Amino acid sequence: MPVRQKEPSGSFFVPHSDGDDAHAAHPADDATWVAHCDGGAWPNPGTMALGAVLTSPTGEVHRLSQRLSGTGCNNEAEWRATVAVLGFAFQHGARNLHLHTDSTQVRDHLSQPDSPVLPPALQTWVDEARALACGLTQLTVQWVPRHRNAQADALARQALCLPPKPVQTPHPKARRRG
Secondary structure (H helix, E strand, C coil): CCCEEEEEEEEEEECCCCCCCHHHCCCCCCCCEEEEEEEEEEECCCEEEEEEECCCCCCCEEEEEEEEEEECCCHHHHHHHHHHHHHHHHHHCCEEEEEEEEEHHHHHHHCCCCCCCCCCCHHHHHHHHHHHCCCCCEEEECCCCCHHHHHHHHHHHHHHCCCCCCCCCCCCCCCCCC
């Protein structure tokens, strides 16, 4: 996995270079897709589900809501959601992807090739996500607070037959008067 480059707002750019500059000849291939993904388990651990929203550079929106087989914890569900959205993006022709996740574990392990090995149940999904990421020309992974990932969360909860969580945005800090 290439060395990560830190960007503002807790995001990481993971450049991929296979020595082939053919994509430079096709500007349409350089367009960036945007994905939001979320995984959940109810109860935790319990039945897992994932939700994802993939938006093309032209604004076309694709949604994914899936109940997963077996049981597991929320971290496994987050990884399975990441793998699913990377595969979903490939199916739709994405080669440059900006991935939003509310999981710092996903952000950190996709961005840091030397991150600590996780328990086997999770590491399998980390390895699969990294393999899929290597097929992209560019991947930017950005952590977002839960309230900014509400659509993906709602899709995951829908697959578990749970109602969406109310979106709670943080209150802006009161300004000090001096």
